[in-house]
Amino acid sequence: MSIAASLGLPALGAPEREASVYEAIREDIVSGRIPANARLIVADLAERHGTSTNPVREALQQLRGEGFVVMTPNRGARVRPIDENFIRDICEIEVLLEPALTRFFVGIATDDDIAVLEATQAEIVALNFADPVRHGQLDTQFHRTMYDRHYNRHAVDLWWKHREILGAISRRLPTSLGRQAAVLREHREALDAIKAHDAEAAAAVIARHVEGSGRHIIEQMRAVRRTHHNNRAD
Incomplete structure (x- = not known):
């Protein structure tokens, strides 16, 4: 068979x-x-x-x-089981990697780069998570604007690979209202730090952003598992 x-x-x-x-x-x-x-x-x-x-x-x-x-x-x-440990391992790498990519970007960011980020963020805010697919595209565009010009292509490729993995998993999970608000707030804070040429502040925001996203995915996975368990019990 x-x-x-x-x-x-x-x-x-x-x-x-x-x-x-x-x-x-x-x-x-x-x-x-x-x-x-x-x-x-x-x-x-x-x-x-x-x-x-x-x-x-x-x-x-x-x-x-x-x-x-x-x-x-x-x-x-x-x-391999797609479990909480799998997500944790990826996010622990990303919480180190993405702030490093962000620090580099702050040092080279031009007015045009910031204008692209502002325009992308304006679209994200206007959309307000109404279309999850489009939100994912805009969110990816926001981060790629910061990371794609980094000289270390291995680092960028690793970020992209992890991005695709987490995106494939999170597409099947709901995004809580609290996490939605946090995403919009963290993007805004990162942008403000970039505009102020404050690399450490921008990196700290991105680290918090990545950690929060990973924690949210794990929480939603647990919620789905509890629901399935309760449904079987009924």
Whole structure:
């Protein structure tokens, strides 16, 4: 029996195959369609996604590097549980990385850069979380404006990889009103510090911003788990 059949997954149609195999497998893991500790059999995944085994092997290696997949000798690849420890580990790295990227940006920020940040933040405020997809795009644009010109491309690539992972997870979780207000406030505080050329103040705001986002994701994961537990108990 294939992995799709054993997990109750439908065979993919042509439109779904337009996404990369990596993105499709990652989405199945994040969504829980492929559950924690499930074996990932290359041939079965290739059949499900209508591709050869090489793209699947490459996707699994990339997912392994991101922490979604665990590979052990003689046991193959399995899905790592997307749990609170997974989020904590990423956020502990980001709370060190993003302030460092921010400090550098403050030193090179031009009036045009600040104007872009102001315009992006104005759109975020006007949208007020009414469209989660658009908010995610604007929020990414806000941070990329600060980070993309950093000389250390490995650091920027790591930030982007973590951004994609946390975004994929948080898309399936609600954002509390308190966290929404905090995001708007923290963006404003970061902008004010950048305009004042205060690198340490901007970095401190971003550290608090990252820590708060990670804590919120973990809290929402716990809330979802409690809801599922209560529903099963009923």
